[in-house]
Amino acid sequence: xxxxxxxxxxxxxxxxxGEGLEANAAAMxxxxxxxxDETTYAPYRVHPAVPLELDRQIPKKLDQKQMEPWQRLGAxxxxxxxxxxxxxxxxxxxxxxxLIVGCGGGERDYAVDGQILSDxxxxxxxxxxxxxxxxxxxxxxxxxxxxxxxxxxxISIVHGVTGASRTFMGEEQAGVDAVRIAFERIRAGQGDAFxxxxxxxxxxxxxxxxxAMGGFLRHAPFAPVDQRADDPGLYxxxxxxxxxxxxxxxxEARGASILAVLKGVDSRRSRRVxxxxxxxxxxxxxxxxxxxxxVAVMSGATGIAGITNEEIAALxxxxxxxxxxxxxxxxxxxxxxxxxxxxxxxxxxxxxxPAAGSSETxxxxxxxxxxxTSVGHMRGEGLALVVRAH
Amino acid sequence: xxxxxxxxxxxxxxxxxxTSLGQGxxxxxxxxxxxxxxxxxxxxxxxxxxxxTIAGTVDFVPAEPFCAAQLSENFARLAVDEAxxxxxxxxxxxxPGPMFIAVPPVEMEWPQREALARAxxxxxxxxxxxxxxxxxxxxxxxxxxxxxxGTVADRLADEFGTQGSPISLSTACSSGATAIxxxxxxxxxxxxxxxxxIGTDGSVQAEALxxxxxxxxxxxxxxxPEGASKPFSKxxxxxxxxxxxxxxxxxxxxxxxxxxxxxxxVIAGCGEKGDxxxxxxxxxxxMPAILAMRGAIEDAGLTPDDIDYVNAHGTSTPExxxxxxxxxxxxxxxxxxxxxxxxxxxxxxxxxxxxxxxxAVVTLLTLRNGRIPPTINYTIPDPAxxxxxxxxxxxxxxxxxxxxxxxxxxxxxxxLVFAREVKA
Numbered sequence: 001x002x003x004x005x006x007x008x009x010x011x012x013x014x015x016x017x018g019e020g021l022e023a024n025a026a027a028m029x030x031x032x033x034x035x036x037d038e039t040t041y042a043p044y045r046v047h048p049a050v051p052l053e054l055d056r057q058i059p060k061k062l063d064q065k066q067m068e069p070w071q072r073l074g075a076x077x078x079x080x081x082x083x084x085x086x087x088x089x090x091x092x093x094x095x096x097x098x099l100i101v102g103c104g105g106g107e108r109d110y111a112v113d114g115q116i117l118s119d120x121x122x123x124x125x126x127x128x129x130x131x132x133x134x135x136x137x138x139x140x141x142x143x144x145x146x147x148x149x150x151x152x153x154x155i156s157i158v159h160g161v162t163g164a165s166r167t168f169m170g171e172e173q174a175g176v177d178a179v180r181i182a183f184e185r186i187r188a189g190q191g192d193a194f195x196x197x198x199x200x201x202x203x204x205x206x207x208x209x210x211x212a213m214g215g216f217l218r219h220a221p222f223a224p225v226d227q228r229a230d231d232p233g234l235y236x237x238x239x240x241x242x243x244x245x246x247x248x249x250x251x252e253a254r255g256a257s258i259l260a261v262l263k264g265v266d267s268r269r270s271r272r273v274x275x276x277x278x279x280x281x282x283x284x285x286x287x288x289x290x291x292x293x294x295v296a297v298m299s300g301a302t303g304i305a306g307i308t309n310e311e312i313a314a315l316x317x318x319x320x321x322x323x324x325x326x327x328x329x330x331x332x333x334x335x336x337x338x339x340x341x342x343x344x345x346x347x348x349x350x351x352x353x354p355a356a357g358s359s360e361t362x363x364x365x366x367x368x369x370x371x372x373t374s375v376g377h378m379r380g381e382g383l384a385l386v387v388r389a390h
Numbered sequence: 391x392x393x394x395x396x397x398x399x400x401x402x403x404x405x406x407x408x409t410s411l412g413q414g415x416x417x418x419x420x421x422x423x424x425x426x427x428x429x430x431x432x433x434x435x436x437x438x439x440x441x442x443t444i445a446g447t448v449d450f451v452p453a454e455p456f457c458a459a460q461l462s463e464n465f466a467r468l469a470v471d472e473a474x475x476x477x478x479x480x481x482x483x484x485x486p487g488p489m490f491i492a493v494p495p496v497e498m499e500w501p502q503r504e505a506l507a508r509a510x511x512x513x514x515x516x517x518x519x520x521x522x523x524x525x526x527x528x529x530x531x532x533x534x535x536x537x538x539x540g541t542v543a544d545r546l547a548d549e550f551g552t553q554g555s556p557i558s559l560s561t562a563c564s565s566g567a568t569a570i571x572x573x574x575x576x577x578x579x580x581x582x583x584x585x586x587x588i589g590t591d592g593s594v595q596a597e598a599l600x601x602x603x604x605x606x607x608x609x610x611x612x613x614x615p616e617g618a619s620k621p622f623s624k625x626x627x628x629x630x631x632x633x634x635x636x637x638x639x640x641x642x643x644x645x646x647x648x649x650x651x652x653x654x655x656v657i658a659g660c661g662e663k664g665d666x667x668x669x670x671x672x673x674x675x676x677m678p679a680i681l682a683m684r685g686a687i688e689d690a691g692l693t694p695d696d697i698d699y700v701n702a703h704g705t706s707t708p709e710x711x712x713x714x715x716x717x718x719x720x721x722x723x724x725x726x727x728x729x730x731x732x733x734x735x736x737x738x739x740x741x742x743x744x745x746x747x748x749x750a751v752v753t754l755l756t757l758r759n760g761r762i763p764p765t766i767n768y769t770i771p772d773p774a775x776x777x778x779x780x781x782x783x784x785x786x787x788x789x790x791x792x793x794x795x796x797x798x799x800x801x802x803x804x805x806l807v808f809a810r811e812v813k814a
């Protein structure tokens with residue numbers, strides 16, 4: 001079967017640094033631009049999302065109300081991507097567009113949980129108390145803001161993307177596999193146009209709790225991800241990133257602007273032992289088409305000991321930008337966000353500035369090809385190659 | 391061999407299943423064709439204060455710690471083991487293809503929250519700041535991985551040695567069918583010769599049940615438990631939660647033939663369509679479900695007249711059964727009145743994330759055995775549903791093609807079409 005070209009025609013990004021590609025790029029042109037909340041969840045720090053004027057992408061108040069923040073971030077970024085691709089409101093095309101979302105779920109009602117946890121130890125019949133409290137205190141529609149596939153569901157409702165949707169779960173790798181499956185399906189003619197991406201809300205005590213239990217969160221003050229030997233770990237980051245991927249012929253037929261070309265996506269899973277991440281990335285680089293011209297890397301490294309060093313050692317000797325040093329670790333949205341930033345760098349001809357205090361070096365000339373990496377904090381290794389549109 | 395569209399033909403060479411009716415295909419099939427219900431009074435947690443106190447729980451599989459994540463993993467392991475043993479594919483611990491697994495959204499549960507609260511020492515006005523403080527001690531390290539979304543897949547990938555990055559997915563109540571669809575697509579792309587497709591769900595716990603209860607989705611006719619799930623009946627009043635898992639080994643026909651594997655059936659077509667009408671309700675015109683059915687039939691290179699049997703989504707909710715009946719009538723026309731359609735959920739309840747995979751296995755057994763499991767508890771027909779629901783008693787029938795429907799919250803509609811044998 002002849003394989004088709006896959007092009008990127010729309011990008012939507014919301015992060016702690018801004019809304020939209022240009023705002024993010026402008027912020028990242030400043031080596032020290034950072035938005036870190038150091039107090040709300042002390043001793044942990046998170047990169048909080050910028051405030052959004054929700055009406056601009058989620059016009060109905062009812063829809064806004066039915067979503068929790070992780071879903072709003074995603075639905076908003078999805079809207080930006082469709083707008084960027086010139087597809088916003090194009091009912092006919094959106095009714096056949098496929099949707100693949102990488103996300104987790106959420107979010108707890110903290111007040112109800114706290115109340116129940118306070119009352120349970122004193123209850124004569126804890127089981128009955130739990131039942132009664134949940135039956136009377138839980139908002140019936142909260143469930144719909146918790147279900148993983150309801151980010152996709154909300155994007156279908158708000159933006160009319162109704163070809164069909166699939167939701168991948170599994171932390172970082174969900175974002176990698178979402179992009180890979182969309183890419184391979186387009187290449188093989190199993191679909192022409194996809195909206196693919198994910199979102200993550202870091203401003204959640206229940207999300208922090210999972211990573212805190214595992215000891216993956218950095219306690220020490222800010223340092224770029226490649227400078228965290230003193231206290232290895234990640235800061236979670238809020239945001240959403242969506243991409244419109246199309247077969248080249250589909251994009252050209254509708255006269256769309258091609259922002260960049262997605263040349264390959266590799267997704268793999270090493271059985272983690274020391275050295276396996278470096279080896280997996282080495283294999284991934286070999287599996288993708290070779291990049292030529294001025295090459296750079298947009299790394300999704302977490303800052304976790306061991307795996308981040310292995311990744312750095314496996315990267316080619318080209319300028320590298322660590323996205324988590326600027327935006328935090330966006331989990332399922334990390335890989336799509338890395339691709340979004342790669343597209344912007346290729347389009348504008350400039351990488352983000354080297355982050356203050358990092359090992360990142362200045363790049364010479366305009367980048368022509370950018371590798372995007374993802375190394376999951378527990379599992380999964382991903383790599384994409386994005387090249388200039390022309 | 392290629393199908394009508396020039397793609398590799400995808401066959402099934404191994405199947406495994408766990409339901410409230412038993413472990414393995416043999417037990418599940420004999421109970422399903424005997425019209426036996428697996429719905430019972432919930433015993434694993436107190437039901438005082440709940441409107442619904444019944445479910446199709448799988449109570450014979452232990453899990454430690456006892457939570458949905460661990461239970462779902464354990465169900466899946468049993469189903470995969472059965473499927474791979476039957477397929478006799480690969481070598482022990484080395485399955486020659488990727489894994490696609492439908493898993494319920496994983497989350498920390500109350501026993502864990504309570505343990506963290508206790509460890510924090512907080513006694514009054516407990517907050518998440520207290521839980522975070524306890525988490526930071528490092529004494530709950532194992533729970534981090536247990537409650538990640540990708541862990542069930544990761545552990546199964548380690549154990550069964552599947553290739554590449556395992557994909558954990560959710561399309562709500564059509565997840566199991568989507569897992570199969572992803573496997574079919576991978577084989578059709580030529581990416582692999584085999585795929586392991588799984589649906590698993592062990593999430594009958596208090597809060598999960600209460601969430602559905604608060605949406606008025608569950609039957610409250612608790613007594614007798616086995617009478618509660620009444621798909622297509624006039625007095626149906628909601629679904630009954632069920633648990634279980636199913637695994638299917640998918641292979642290209644060429645690969646199965648080359649290694650002399652037994653072909654259990656064919657996955658001839660897949661169809662899907664999104665619905666942007668509402669978070670829990672379907673478009674009033676039923677079009678997304680209709681288009682998903684038509685898509686699956688067309689993808690199989692068939693026409694509606696070829697479908698001999700429909701394995702219904704048939705949840706026993708007033709809305710689903712009415713819309714599904716309308717959708718089938720629209721797709722098949724008047725002929726649908728005489729096409730047998732039955733709902734396995736009348737006996738095993740709604741196995742949610744697993745349902746599409748469990749029902750795929752049952753549909754393949756139905757084709758293979760020429761025997762249709764009934765829709766039980768059908769005593770008061772709904773005049774608005776003029777269908778042959780194979781009421782209460784199994785029926786023998788020679789079937790060539792069957793369609794299995796799966797619909798879910800969030801506008802998910804996935805339909806699979808199966809063939810009994812490979813078309814020469």
